[in-house]
Amino acid sequence: MDSDPPQPGQWPVDPQDDEPQILKERMWVDGCFDFAHHGHAGAMLQARQLGNELYVGVHSDEAILANKGPTVMTLDERIAAVEACRWATKAVPHAPYNTQLPWISHYGCFYVVHGDDITSDANGEDTYRFVKEAGRFLEVKRTPGISTTDLVGRMLLCTKGHFIPALDTGLQHPQHGAQMLECIQQYATDQTGLHPGAEVYIWKADVEAQLHLTKETGRFTKFVTGNRPQPGQRVVYVDGGFDLFSSGHIEFLKRVNQAESGKAHIVAGIHNDEVINRYKGMNYPIMNIFERGLCVLQCKYVNAVVFGAPLAPSKEYLGSMPVGTISAVYHGPTEFLPMDYDPYADAKALGIMKQIPDHPYKHVNASEILGRIEKGRAAFEERQRRKGQKAVVEGAIKAEELIARGQ
CATH class of the missing domain: 3.40.50.620 (HUPs)
Structure with missing residues:
Protein backbone atom coordinates (compact mmCIF):
# COMPACT_ATOMS: atom_id res chain seq x y z
CA MET A 1 0.00 0.00 0.00
CA ASP A 2 1.27 3.49 -0.83
CA SER A 3 2.01 5.83 2.04
CA ASP A 4 0.70 9.37 2.33
CA PRO A 5 2.46 11.99 0.17
CA PRO A 6 5.62 13.40 1.77
CA GLN A 7 5.39 16.71 3.55
CA PRO A 8 7.04 19.87 2.11
CA GLY A 9 10.82 19.51 2.16
CA GLN A 10 10.60 15.69 2.19
CA TRP A 11 9.90 14.98 -1.47
CA PRO A 12 12.37 12.68 -3.29
CA VAL A 13 13.27 15.34 -5.87
CA ASP A 14 12.68 19.05 -5.49
CA PRO A 15 10.63 20.71 -8.23
CA GLN A 16 12.26 23.34 -10.39
CA ASP A 17 10.32 26.07 -8.61
CA ASP A 18 9.49 26.44 -4.90
CA GLU A 19 5.79 26.51 -5.71
CA PRO A 20 5.45 25.05 -9.19
CA GLN A 21 2.61 26.18 -11.41
CA ILE A 22 0.70 23.20 -12.77
CA LEU A 23 1.43 23.14 -16.48
CA LYS A 24 -0.54 21.29 -19.12
CA GLU A 25 2.66 21.16 -21.20
CA ARG A 26 4.56 19.23 -18.50
CA MET A 27 3.72 15.53 -18.81
CA TRP A 28 4.09 12.82 -16.17
CA VAL A 29 4.70 9.11 -16.75
CA ASP A 30 5.56 6.53 -14.12
CA GLY A 31 6.45 2.88 -13.90
CA CYS A 32 8.97 0.27 -12.82
CA PHE A 33 11.35 0.70 -15.80
CA ASP A 34 13.00 -2.62 -15.04
CA PHE A 35 15.37 -3.21 -17.99
CA ALA A 36 15.82 -0.24 -20.30
CA HIS A 37 13.83 -1.79 -23.13
CA HIS A 38 12.35 0.11 -26.04
CA GLY A 39 8.79 -0.28 -24.76
CA HIS A 40 9.63 2.06 -21.88
CA ALA A 41 11.33 4.46 -24.26
CA GLY A 42 8.30 4.35 -26.55
CA ALA A 43 6.03 5.45 -23.72
CA MET A 44 8.38 8.32 -22.84
CA LEU A 45 8.65 9.34 -26.49
CA GLN A 46 4.90 9.53 -26.96
CA ALA A 47 4.47 11.40 -23.68
CA ARG A 48 7.18 13.91 -24.63
CA GLN A 49 5.51 14.52 -27.98
CA LEU A 50 2.39 15.68 -26.11
CA GLY A 51 4.17 18.47 -24.21
CA ASN A 52 7.34 20.45 -23.65
CA GLU A 53 8.70 18.59 -20.62
CA LEU A 54 8.50 15.07 -19.26
CA TYR A 55 8.80 14.07 -15.60
CA VAL A 56 9.22 10.34 -15.00
CA GLY A 57 8.21 8.73 -11.72
CA VAL A 58 10.08 5.52 -10.83
CA HIS A 59 8.63 3.10 -8.27
CA SER A 60 10.77 1.79 -5.41
CA ASP A 61 11.98 -1.80 -5.24
CA GLU A 62 9.70 -2.37 -2.24
CA ALA A 63 6.55 -1.04 -3.96
CA ILE A 64 7.20 -3.19 -7.03
CA LEU A 65 7.83 -6.28 -4.91
CA ALA A 66 4.53 -5.79 -3.09
CA ASN A 67 2.46 -5.23 -6.24
CA LYS A 68 4.22 -7.13 -9.01
CA GLY A 69 7.22 -9.15 -7.85
CA PRO A 70 10.99 -8.73 -7.53
CA THR A 71 12.92 -6.31 -9.73
CA VAL A 72 15.98 -7.36 -11.69
CA MET A 73 17.64 -3.94 -11.68
CA THR A 74 18.11 -1.80 -8.57
CA LEU A 75 16.41 1.55 -8.11
CA ASP A 76 19.67 3.40 -8.83
CA GLU A 77 20.10 1.45 -12.08
CA ARG A 78 16.51 2.11 -13.11
CA ILE A 79 16.84 5.84 -12.37
CA ALA A 80 20.04 5.99 -14.45
CA ALA A 81 18.22 4.35 -17.37
CA VAL A 82 15.41 6.91 -17.24
CA GLU A 83 17.80 9.83 -16.98
CA ALA A 84 19.70 8.57 -20.03
CA CYS A 85 16.56 8.68 -22.21
CA ARG A 86 16.71 11.68 -24.52
CA TRP A 87 13.00 12.47 -23.99
CA ALA A 88 13.03 12.54 -20.16
CA THR A 89 13.39 15.91 -18.41
CA LYS A 90 13.66 14.67 -14.82
CA ALA A 91 13.46 11.32 -13.02
CA VAL A 92 11.55 11.19 -9.72
CA PRO A 93 12.39 8.14 -7.53
CA HIS A 94 9.98 6.49 -5.06
CA ALA A 95 6.87 7.51 -7.00
CA PRO A 96 3.83 5.70 -5.53
CA TYR A 97 2.64 2.57 -7.34
CA ASN A 98 -0.87 4.01 -7.46
CA THR A 99 -0.42 7.37 -9.16
CA GLN A 100 -1.41 10.14 -6.75
CA LEU A 101 -2.69 13.61 -7.71
CA PRO A 102 -0.62 15.37 -4.98
CA TRP A 103 2.55 13.86 -6.46
CA ILE A 104 2.02 14.97 -10.02
CA SER A 105 0.75 18.38 -8.90
CA HIS A 106 3.80 18.87 -6.66
CA TYR A 107 6.01 18.50 -9.72
CA GLY A 108 3.88 20.87 -11.79
CA CYS A 109 2.40 18.19 -14.05
CA PHE A 110 -1.23 18.27 -15.11
CA TYR A 111 -1.50 15.17 -17.30
CA VAL A 112 -0.42 11.60 -16.64
CA VAL A 113 0.37 9.59 -19.75
CA HIS A 114 0.21 5.79 -20.00
CA GLY A 115 -0.25 3.08 -22.60
CA ASP A 116 -3.62 1.69 -23.63
CA ASP A 117 -3.20 -1.35 -21.40
CA ILE A 118 -4.28 -1.59 -17.76
CA THR A 119 -1.85 -1.72 -14.85
CA SER A 120 -3.30 -3.07 -11.61
CA ASP A 121 -2.00 -3.09 -8.05
CA ALA A 122 -1.82 -5.99 -5.60
CA ASN A 123 -5.57 -5.59 -4.91
CA GLY A 124 -6.47 -5.82 -8.61
CA GLU A 125 -7.40 -2.14 -8.90
CA ASP A 126 -6.39 0.19 -11.74
CA THR A 127 -3.31 2.12 -10.58
CA TYR A 128 -4.42 5.16 -12.59
CA ARG A 129 -7.99 5.30 -11.30
CA PHE A 130 -7.48 8.56 -9.36
CA VAL A 131 -6.05 10.58 -12.27
CA LYS A 132 -8.65 9.12 -14.64
CA GLU A 133 -11.45 10.23 -12.33
CA ALA A 134 -9.90 13.71 -12.23
CA GLY A 135 -9.76 13.97 -16.04
CA ARG A 136 -5.96 14.19 -16.00
CA PHE A 137 -5.12 11.01 -17.90
CA LEU A 138 -3.91 10.73 -21.49
CA GLU A 139 -3.66 7.40 -23.28
CA VAL A 140 -1.04 6.45 -25.86
CA LYS A 141 -0.30 3.24 -27.73
CA ARG A 142 1.48 0.49 -25.85
CA THR A 143 4.52 -0.85 -27.67
CA PRO A 144 3.55 -4.38 -28.78
CA GLY A 145 5.75 -7.45 -28.46
CA ILE A 146 8.08 -6.25 -25.70
CA SER A 147 7.88 -6.10 -21.92
CA THR A 148 10.03 -6.88 -18.92
CA THR A 149 7.90 -10.00 -18.40
CA ASP A 150 8.62 -11.10 -21.97
CA LEU A 151 12.37 -10.58 -21.55
CA VAL A 152 12.44 -12.49 -18.27
CA GLY A 153 10.56 -15.29 -20.03
CA ARG A 154 13.18 -15.43 -22.79
CA MET A 155 15.89 -15.82 -20.17
CA LEU A 156 14.07 -18.44 -18.11
CA LEU A 157 13.09 -20.52 -21.15
CA CYS A 158 16.29 -19.94 -23.21
CA THR A 159 14.28 -19.22 -26.37
CA LYS A 160 15.77 -18.11 -29.69
CA GLY A 161 12.58 -17.33 -31.60
CA HIS A 162 13.18 -13.59 -31.29
CA PHE A 163 16.37 -13.64 -33.42
CA ILE A 164 16.39 -11.96 -36.84
CA PRO A 165 19.29 -12.42 -39.30
CA ALA A 166 19.85 -8.68 -39.81
CA LEU A 167 17.92 -5.43 -39.65
CA ASP A 168 17.37 -5.19 -43.42
CA THR A 169 16.02 -8.76 -43.39
CA GLY A 170 13.59 -7.85 -40.63
CA LEU A 171 12.42 -4.78 -42.53
CA GLN A 172 11.40 -7.01 -45.44
CA HIS A 173 8.95 -8.93 -43.23
CA PRO A 174 5.49 -8.56 -44.83
CA GLN A 175 3.72 -8.18 -41.48
CA HIS A 176 6.18 -6.36 -39.23
CA GLY A 177 8.52 -4.52 -41.62
CA ALA A 178 6.50 -1.31 -41.92
CA GLN A 179 6.06 -1.13 -38.15
CA MET A 180 9.80 -1.63 -37.60
CA LEU A 181 10.60 1.15 -40.07
CA GLU A 182 8.22 3.57 -38.35
CA CYS A 183 9.69 2.73 -34.92
CA LEU A 370 20.88 -13.53 -16.49
CA GLY A 371 22.78 -14.53 -13.34
CA ARG A 372 20.48 -12.36 -11.25
CA ILE A 373 17.47 -14.06 -12.81
CA GLU A 374 18.89 -17.54 -12.22
CA LYS A 375 19.79 -16.72 -8.61
CA GLY A 376 16.21 -15.76 -7.88
CA ARG A 377 14.64 -18.15 -10.37
CA ALA A 378 11.84 -19.33 -8.11
CA ALA A 379 10.81 -15.75 -7.30
CA PHE A 380 10.86 -14.71 -10.95
CA GLU A 381 8.89 -17.76 -12.03
CA GLU A 382 6.29 -16.83 -9.41
CA ARG A 383 6.32 -13.28 -10.82
CA GLN A 384 5.60 -14.71 -14.29
CA ARG A 385 2.71 -16.75 -12.89
CA ARG A 386 1.27 -13.73 -11.05
CA LYS A 387 1.59 -11.63 -14.19
CA GLY A 388 -0.51 -14.18 -16.07
CA GLN A 389 -3.21 -14.05 -13.40
CA LYS A 390 -3.16 -10.24 -13.31
CA ALA A 391 -3.52 -10.12 -17.10
CA VAL A 392 -6.97 -11.71 -16.76
CA VAL A 393 -8.08 -9.10 -14.21
CA GLU A 394 -6.54 -6.24 -16.22
CA GLY A 395 -8.31 -7.47 -19.36
CA ALA A 396 -11.64 -7.35 -17.55
CA ILE A 397 -10.96 -3.80 -16.31
CA LYS A 398 -10.05 -2.74 -19.85
CA ALA A 399 -13.23 -4.29 -21.25
CA GLU A 400 -15.36 -2.39 -18.72
CA GLU A 401 -13.53 0.81 -19.61
CA LEU A 402 -14.22 0.33 -23.32
CA ILE A 403 -17.89 -0.38 -22.66
CA ALA A 404 -18.13 2.83 -20.59
CA ARG A 405 -16.66 4.73 -23.56
CA GLY A 406 -19.17 3.14 -25.91
CA GLN A 407 -16.48 1.29 -27.87
Whole structure:
Protein backbone atom coordinates (compact mmCIF):
# COMPACT_ATOMS: atom_id res chain seq x y z
CA MET A 1 0.00 0.00 0.00
CA ASP A 2 1.27 3.49 -0.83
CA SER A 3 2.01 5.83 2.04
CA ASP A 4 0.70 9.37 2.33
CA PRO A 5 2.46 11.99 0.17
CA PRO A 6 5.62 13.40 1.77
CA GLN A 7 5.39 16.71 3.55
CA PRO A 8 7.04 19.87 2.11
CA GLY A 9 10.82 19.51 2.16
CA GLN A 10 10.60 15.69 2.19
CA TRP A 11 9.90 14.98 -1.47
CA PRO A 12 12.37 12.68 -3.29
CA VAL A 13 13.27 15.34 -5.87
CA ASP A 14 12.68 19.05 -5.49
CA PRO A 15 10.63 20.71 -8.23
CA GLN A 16 12.26 23.34 -10.39
CA ASP A 17 10.32 26.07 -8.61
CA ASP A 18 9.49 26.44 -4.90
CA GLU A 19 5.79 26.51 -5.71
CA PRO A 20 5.45 25.05 -9.19
CA GLN A 21 2.61 26.18 -11.41
CA ILE A 22 0.70 23.20 -12.77
CA LEU A 23 1.43 23.14 -16.48
CA LYS A 24 -0.54 21.29 -19.12
CA GLU A 25 2.66 21.16 -21.20
CA ARG A 26 4.56 19.23 -18.50
CA MET A 27 3.72 15.53 -18.81
CA TRP A 28 4.09 12.82 -16.17
CA VAL A 29 4.70 9.11 -16.75
CA ASP A 30 5.56 6.53 -14.12
CA GLY A 31 6.45 2.88 -13.90
CA CYS A 32 8.97 0.27 -12.82
CA PHE A 33 11.35 0.70 -15.80
CA ASP A 34 13.00 -2.62 -15.04
CA PHE A 35 15.37 -3.21 -17.99
CA ALA A 36 15.82 -0.24 -20.30
CA HIS A 37 13.83 -1.79 -23.13
CA HIS A 38 12.35 0.11 -26.04
CA GLY A 39 8.79 -0.28 -24.76
CA HIS A 40 9.63 2.06 -21.88
CA ALA A 41 11.33 4.46 -24.26
CA GLY A 42 8.30 4.35 -26.55
CA ALA A 43 6.03 5.45 -23.72
CA MET A 44 8.38 8.32 -22.84
CA LEU A 45 8.65 9.34 -26.49
CA GLN A 46 4.90 9.53 -26.96
CA ALA A 47 4.47 11.40 -23.68
CA ARG A 48 7.18 13.91 -24.63
CA GLN A 49 5.51 14.52 -27.98
CA LEU A 50 2.39 15.68 -26.11
CA GLY A 51 4.17 18.47 -24.21
CA ASN A 52 7.34 20.45 -23.65
CA GLU A 53 8.70 18.59 -20.62
CA LEU A 54 8.50 15.07 -19.26
CA TYR A 55 8.80 14.07 -15.60
CA VAL A 56 9.22 10.34 -15.00
CA GLY A 57 8.21 8.73 -11.72
CA VAL A 58 10.08 5.52 -10.83
CA HIS A 59 8.63 3.10 -8.27
CA SER A 60 10.77 1.79 -5.41
CA ASP A 61 11.98 -1.80 -5.24
CA GLU A 62 9.70 -2.37 -2.24
CA ALA A 63 6.55 -1.04 -3.96
CA ILE A 64 7.20 -3.19 -7.03
CA LEU A 65 7.83 -6.28 -4.91
CA ALA A 66 4.53 -5.79 -3.09
CA ASN A 67 2.46 -5.23 -6.24
CA LYS A 68 4.22 -7.13 -9.01
CA GLY A 69 7.22 -9.15 -7.85
CA PRO A 70 10.99 -8.73 -7.53
CA THR A 71 12.92 -6.31 -9.73
CA VAL A 72 15.98 -7.36 -11.69
CA MET A 73 17.64 -3.94 -11.68
CA THR A 74 18.11 -1.80 -8.57
CA LEU A 75 16.41 1.55 -8.11
CA ASP A 76 19.67 3.40 -8.83
CA GLU A 77 20.10 1.45 -12.08
CA ARG A 78 16.51 2.11 -13.11
CA ILE A 79 16.84 5.84 -12.37
CA ALA A 80 20.04 5.99 -14.45
CA ALA A 81 18.22 4.35 -17.37
CA VAL A 82 15.41 6.91 -17.24
CA GLU A 83 17.80 9.83 -16.98
CA ALA A 84 19.70 8.57 -20.03
CA CYS A 85 16.56 8.68 -22.21
CA ARG A 86 16.71 11.68 -24.52
CA TRP A 87 13.00 12.47 -23.99
CA ALA A 88 13.03 12.54 -20.16
CA THR A 89 13.39 15.91 -18.41
CA LYS A 90 13.66 14.67 -14.82
CA ALA A 91 13.46 11.32 -13.02
CA VAL A 92 11.55 11.19 -9.72
CA PRO A 93 12.39 8.14 -7.53
CA HIS A 94 9.98 6.49 -5.06
CA ALA A 95 6.87 7.51 -7.00
CA PRO A 96 3.83 5.70 -5.53
CA TYR A 97 2.64 2.57 -7.34
CA ASN A 98 -0.87 4.01 -7.46
CA THR A 99 -0.42 7.37 -9.16
CA GLN A 100 -1.41 10.14 -6.75
CA LEU A 101 -2.69 13.61 -7.71
CA PRO A 102 -0.62 15.37 -4.98
CA TRP A 103 2.55 13.86 -6.46
CA ILE A 104 2.02 14.97 -10.02
CA SER A 105 0.75 18.38 -8.90
CA HIS A 106 3.80 18.87 -6.66
CA TYR A 107 6.01 18.50 -9.72
CA GLY A 108 3.88 20.87 -11.79
CA CYS A 109 2.40 18.19 -14.05
CA PHE A 110 -1.23 18.27 -15.11
CA TYR A 111 -1.50 15.17 -17.30
CA VAL A 112 -0.42 11.60 -16.64
CA VAL A 113 0.37 9.59 -19.75
CA HIS A 114 0.21 5.79 -20.00
CA GLY A 115 -0.25 3.08 -22.60
CA ASP A 116 -3.62 1.69 -23.63
CA ASP A 117 -3.20 -1.35 -21.40
CA ILE A 118 -4.28 -1.59 -17.76
CA THR A 119 -1.85 -1.72 -14.85
CA SER A 120 -3.30 -3.07 -11.61
CA ASP A 121 -2.00 -3.09 -8.05
CA ALA A 122 -1.82 -5.99 -5.60
CA ASN A 123 -5.57 -5.59 -4.91
CA GLY A 124 -6.47 -5.82 -8.61
CA GLU A 125 -7.40 -2.14 -8.90
CA ASP A 126 -6.39 0.19 -11.74
CA THR A 127 -3.31 2.12 -10.58
CA TYR A 128 -4.42 5.16 -12.59
CA ARG A 129 -7.99 5.30 -11.30
CA PHE A 130 -7.48 8.56 -9.36
CA VAL A 131 -6.05 10.58 -12.27
CA LYS A 132 -8.65 9.12 -14.64
CA GLU A 133 -11.45 10.23 -12.33
CA ALA A 134 -9.90 13.71 -12.23
CA GLY A 135 -9.76 13.97 -16.04
CA ARG A 136 -5.96 14.19 -16.00
CA PHE A 137 -5.12 11.01 -17.90
CA LEU A 138 -3.91 10.73 -21.49
CA GLU A 139 -3.66 7.40 -23.28
CA VAL A 140 -1.04 6.45 -25.86
CA LYS A 141 -0.30 3.24 -27.73
CA ARG A 142 1.48 0.49 -25.85
CA THR A 143 4.52 -0.85 -27.67
CA PRO A 144 3.55 -4.38 -28.78
CA GLY A 145 5.75 -7.45 -28.46
CA ILE A 146 8.08 -6.25 -25.70
CA SER A 147 7.88 -6.10 -21.92
CA THR A 148 10.03 -6.88 -18.92
CA THR A 149 7.90 -10.00 -18.40
CA ASP A 150 8.62 -11.10 -21.97
CA LEU A 151 12.37 -10.58 -21.55
CA VAL A 152 12.44 -12.49 -18.27
CA GLY A 153 10.56 -15.29 -20.03
CA ARG A 154 13.18 -15.43 -22.79
CA MET A 155 15.89 -15.82 -20.17
CA LEU A 156 14.07 -18.44 -18.11
CA LEU A 157 13.09 -20.52 -21.15
CA CYS A 158 16.29 -19.94 -23.21
CA THR A 159 14.28 -19.22 -26.37
CA LYS A 160 15.77 -18.11 -29.69
CA GLY A 161 12.58 -17.33 -31.60
CA HIS A 162 13.18 -13.59 -31.29
CA PHE A 163 16.37 -13.64 -33.42
CA ILE A 164 16.39 -11.96 -36.84
CA PRO A 165 19.29 -12.42 -39.30
CA ALA A 166 19.85 -8.68 -39.81
CA LEU A 167 17.92 -5.43 -39.65
CA ASP A 168 17.37 -5.19 -43.42
CA THR A 169 16.02 -8.76 -43.39
CA GLY A 170 13.59 -7.85 -40.63
CA LEU A 171 12.42 -4.78 -42.53
CA GLN A 172 11.40 -7.01 -45.44
CA HIS A 173 8.95 -8.93 -43.23
CA PRO A 174 5.49 -8.56 -44.83
CA GLN A 175 3.72 -8.18 -41.48
CA HIS A 176 6.18 -6.36 -39.23
CA GLY A 177 8.52 -4.52 -41.62
CA ALA A 178 6.50 -1.31 -41.92
CA GLN A 179 6.06 -1.13 -38.15
CA MET A 180 9.80 -1.63 -37.60
CA LEU A 181 10.60 1.15 -40.07
CA GLU A 182 8.22 3.57 -38.35
CA CYS A 183 9.69 2.73 -34.92
CA ILE A 184 13.26 3.39 -36.03
CA GLN A 185 12.30 6.70 -37.60
CA GLN A 186 10.48 7.74 -34.41
CA TYR A 187 13.32 6.71 -32.08
CA ALA A 188 15.81 8.61 -34.23
CA THR A 189 14.14 11.93 -33.38
CA ASP A 190 15.68 14.67 -31.21
CA GLN A 191 14.83 15.50 -27.58
CA THR A 192 11.43 16.90 -28.59
CA GLY A 193 10.46 13.66 -30.30
CA LEU A 194 9.26 15.74 -33.25
CA HIS A 195 12.33 16.65 -35.31
CA PRO A 196 15.24 14.76 -36.91
CA GLY A 197 17.89 13.61 -34.45
CA ALA A 198 20.21 10.63 -34.83
CA GLU A 199 21.38 9.37 -38.20
CA VAL A 200 20.95 5.65 -38.82
CA TYR A 201 23.08 3.45 -41.09
CA ILE A 202 23.18 -0.23 -41.99
CA TRP A 203 26.54 -1.91 -42.60
CA LYS A 204 26.09 -4.92 -44.84
CA ALA A 205 28.63 -7.74 -44.92
CA ASP A 206 28.57 -11.52 -44.60
CA VAL A 207 28.85 -13.08 -41.14
CA GLU A 208 32.44 -14.19 -41.67
CA ALA A 209 33.49 -10.61 -42.36
CA GLN A 210 31.51 -9.34 -39.38
CA LEU A 211 33.35 -11.82 -37.17
CA HIS A 212 36.69 -10.68 -38.61
CA LEU A 213 37.31 -14.14 -40.03
CA THR A 214 37.82 -12.73 -43.53
CA LYS A 215 39.13 -9.41 -44.83
CA GLU A 216 36.11 -8.85 -47.05
CA THR A 217 34.72 -5.36 -46.58
CA GLY A 218 31.08 -4.36 -46.37
CA ARG A 219 29.19 -1.28 -47.40
CA PHE A 220 27.26 1.46 -45.60
CA THR A 221 23.69 2.41 -46.48
CA LYS A 222 22.04 5.47 -44.94
CA PHE A 223 18.72 4.46 -43.45
CA VAL A 224 17.52 7.58 -41.60
CA THR A 225 18.76 11.12 -42.22
CA GLY A 226 19.46 13.11 -39.07
CA ASN A 227 21.79 15.72 -37.66
CA ARG A 228 25.30 15.69 -39.11
CA PRO A 229 28.46 16.52 -37.11
CA GLN A 230 29.21 20.23 -36.94
CA PRO A 231 32.30 21.58 -38.74
CA GLY A 232 35.35 20.79 -36.61
CA GLN A 233 33.39 18.53 -34.23
CA ARG A 234 35.16 15.35 -33.12
CA VAL A 235 33.51 12.12 -34.25
CA VAL A 236 34.06 9.12 -31.96
CA TYR A 237 33.06 5.50 -32.36
CA VAL A 238 31.85 2.89 -29.89
CA ASP A 239 30.51 -0.58 -30.57
CA GLY A 240 29.01 -3.60 -28.86
CA GLY A 241 26.04 -5.90 -28.51
CA PHE A 242 24.22 -3.59 -26.06
CA ASP A 243 22.08 -6.57 -25.05
CA LEU A 244 19.45 -5.73 -22.42
CA PHE A 245 20.91 -2.21 -22.52
CA SER A 246 22.02 -2.36 -18.91
CA SER A 247 23.50 0.10 -16.44
CA GLY A 248 26.94 -1.01 -17.66
CA HIS A 249 26.18 0.16 -21.20
CA ILE A 250 24.54 3.37 -20.04
CA GLU A 251 27.41 4.33 -17.73
CA PHE A 252 29.93 3.53 -20.47
CA LEU A 253 28.19 5.82 -22.98
CA LYS A 254 27.81 8.52 -20.35
CA ARG A 255 31.53 8.41 -19.57
CA VAL A 256 32.47 8.51 -23.25
CA ASN A 257 30.37 11.66 -23.50
CA GLN A 258 32.07 13.10 -20.43
CA ALA A 259 35.54 12.21 -21.74
CA GLU A 260 34.74 14.30 -24.80
CA SER A 261 33.34 17.15 -22.63
CA GLY A 262 29.89 16.55 -24.08
CA LYS A 263 30.98 17.97 -27.42
CA ALA A 264 31.65 14.91 -29.61
CA HIS A 265 29.42 13.28 -32.21
CA ILE A 266 29.14 9.73 -30.85
CA VAL A 267 28.50 6.90 -33.32
CA ALA A 268 27.40 3.52 -31.89
CA GLY A 269 27.89 0.31 -33.87
CA ILE A 270 25.59 -2.61 -32.98
CA HIS A 271 26.43 -6.24 -33.79
CA ASN A 272 24.01 -8.62 -35.49
CA ASP A 273 22.27 -11.43 -33.58
CA GLU A 274 24.23 -14.22 -35.28
CA VAL A 275 27.54 -12.51 -34.58
CA ILE A 276 26.77 -12.27 -30.86
CA ASN A 277 25.45 -15.82 -30.71
CA ARG A 278 28.63 -17.13 -32.38
CA TYR A 279 30.88 -15.91 -29.57
CA LYS A 280 28.48 -15.98 -26.59
CA GLY A 281 26.38 -19.05 -27.37
CA MET A 282 23.25 -20.19 -25.49
CA ASN A 283 20.31 -17.96 -26.43
CA TYR A 284 22.25 -14.70 -26.55
CA PRO A 285 21.39 -12.04 -27.44
CA ILE A 286 18.25 -11.79 -25.31
CA MET A 287 17.13 -8.82 -27.41
CA ASN A 288 17.36 -8.97 -31.20
CA ILE A 289 19.20 -6.33 -33.21
CA PHE A 290 16.05 -4.29 -33.83
CA GLU A 291 15.24 -4.13 -30.11
CA ARG A 292 18.85 -3.40 -29.14
CA GLY A 293 19.09 -0.70 -31.78
CA LEU A 294 16.03 1.10 -30.46
CA CYS A 295 17.51 1.02 -26.96
CA VAL A 296 20.69 2.67 -28.20
CA LEU A 297 18.81 5.19 -30.36
CA GLN A 298 16.78 6.47 -27.41
CA CYS A 299 19.93 7.20 -25.39
CA LYS A 300 20.82 10.89 -25.23
CA TYR A 301 24.56 10.14 -25.31
CA VAL A 302 24.37 8.76 -28.88
CA ASN A 303 24.23 10.79 -32.11
CA ALA A 304 24.28 8.08 -34.78
CA VAL A 305 23.78 4.32 -34.97
CA VAL A 306 25.19 1.67 -37.31
CA PHE A 307 23.16 -1.56 -37.45
CA GLY A 308 25.17 -4.69 -38.28
CA ALA A 309 28.54 -3.29 -37.22
CA PRO A 310 31.52 -5.69 -37.45
CA LEU A 311 32.90 -7.29 -34.32
CA ALA A 312 36.33 -5.82 -35.14
CA PRO A 313 36.32 -2.28 -36.58
CA SER A 314 38.94 -2.49 -39.32
CA LYS A 315 40.90 0.39 -40.85
CA GLU A 316 38.76 0.06 -43.97
CA TYR A 317 35.53 0.16 -41.96
CA LEU A 318 36.57 3.15 -39.86
CA GLY A 319 37.99 4.93 -42.89
CA SER A 320 34.76 4.62 -44.85
CA MET A 321 32.51 5.82 -42.01
CA PRO A 322 29.96 8.13 -43.72
CA VAL A 323 29.74 10.56 -40.78
CA GLY A 324 33.35 11.70 -41.24
CA THR A 325 36.82 10.99 -39.92
CA ILE A 326 36.85 9.01 -36.67
CA SER A 327 38.94 10.82 -34.04
CA ALA A 328 38.71 8.13 -31.34
CA VAL A 329 37.41 4.63 -30.71
CA TYR A 330 36.31 3.87 -27.14
CA HIS A 331 35.62 0.53 -25.52
CA GLY A 332 35.09 -0.99 -22.11
CA PRO A 333 36.31 -4.33 -20.74
CA THR A 334 36.44 -7.16 -23.32
CA GLU A 335 38.15 -9.85 -21.24
CA PHE A 336 35.01 -12.00 -21.23
CA LEU A 337 35.09 -12.40 -25.03
CA PRO A 338 36.52 -15.80 -26.09
CA MET A 339 38.74 -14.44 -28.86
CA ASP A 340 42.19 -15.31 -30.12
CA TYR A 341 42.70 -11.88 -31.64
CA ASP A 342 42.38 -8.25 -30.58
CA PRO A 343 39.23 -6.76 -32.17
CA TYR A 344 40.63 -3.26 -31.70
CA ALA A 345 44.08 -3.93 -33.20
CA ASP A 346 43.45 -1.63 -36.18
CA ALA A 347 42.18 1.22 -34.01
CA LYS A 348 45.29 0.87 -31.83
CA ALA A 349 47.52 0.88 -34.90
CA LEU A 350 45.85 4.11 -36.01
CA GLY A 351 46.57 5.65 -32.59
CA ILE A 352 42.92 6.44 -31.89
CA MET A 353 42.10 3.76 -29.30
CA LYS A 354 40.74 4.98 -25.95
CA GLN A 355 39.55 2.99 -22.95
CA ILE A 356 37.09 4.15 -20.35
CA PRO A 357 38.37 3.66 -16.78
CA ASP A 358 36.63 1.24 -14.44
CA HIS A 359 33.29 2.34 -13.06
CA PRO A 360 30.80 0.86 -10.57
CA TYR A 361 28.64 -0.79 -13.26
CA LYS A 362 31.40 -2.19 -15.49
CA HIS A 363 30.38 -5.77 -14.61
CA VAL A 364 26.70 -5.30 -15.48
CA ASN A 365 25.98 -6.91 -18.84
CA ALA A 366 23.51 -9.46 -20.18
CA SER A 367 25.37 -12.33 -18.49
CA GLU A 368 25.27 -10.57 -15.12
CA ILE A 369 21.55 -9.93 -15.50
CA LEU A 370 20.88 -13.53 -16.49
CA GLY A 371 22.78 -14.53 -13.34
CA ARG A 372 20.48 -12.36 -11.25
CA ILE A 373 17.47 -14.06 -12.81
CA GLU A 374 18.89 -17.54 -12.22
CA LYS A 375 19.79 -16.72 -8.61
CA GLY A 376 16.21 -15.76 -7.88
CA ARG A 377 14.64 -18.15 -10.37
CA ALA A 378 11.84 -19.33 -8.11
CA ALA A 379 10.81 -15.75 -7.30
CA PHE A 380 10.86 -14.71 -10.95
CA GLU A 381 8.89 -17.76 -12.03
CA GLU A 382 6.29 -16.83 -9.41
CA ARG A 383 6.32 -13.28 -10.82
CA GLN A 384 5.60 -14.71 -14.29
CA ARG A 385 2.71 -16.75 -12.89
CA ARG A 386 1.27 -13.73 -11.05
CA LYS A 387 1.59 -11.63 -14.19
CA GLY A 388 -0.51 -14.18 -16.07
CA GLN A 389 -3.21 -14.05 -13.40
CA LYS A 390 -3.16 -10.24 -13.31
CA ALA A 391 -3.52 -10.12 -17.10
CA VAL A 392 -6.97 -11.71 -16.76
CA VAL A 393 -8.08 -9.10 -14.21
CA GLU A 394 -6.54 -6.24 -16.22
CA GLY A 395 -8.31 -7.47 -19.36
CA ALA A 396 -11.64 -7.35 -17.55
CA ILE A 397 -10.96 -3.80 -16.31
CA LYS A 398 -10.05 -2.74 -19.85
CA ALA A 399 -13.23 -4.29 -21.25
CA GLU A 400 -15.36 -2.39 -18.72
CA GLU A 401 -13.53 0.81 -19.61
CA LEU A 402 -14.22 0.33 -23.32
CA ILE A 403 -17.89 -0.38 -22.66
CA ALA A 404 -18.13 2.83 -20.59
CA ARG A 405 -16.66 4.73 -23.56
CA GLY A 406 -19.17 3.14 -25.91
CA GLN A 407 -16.48 1.29 -27.87
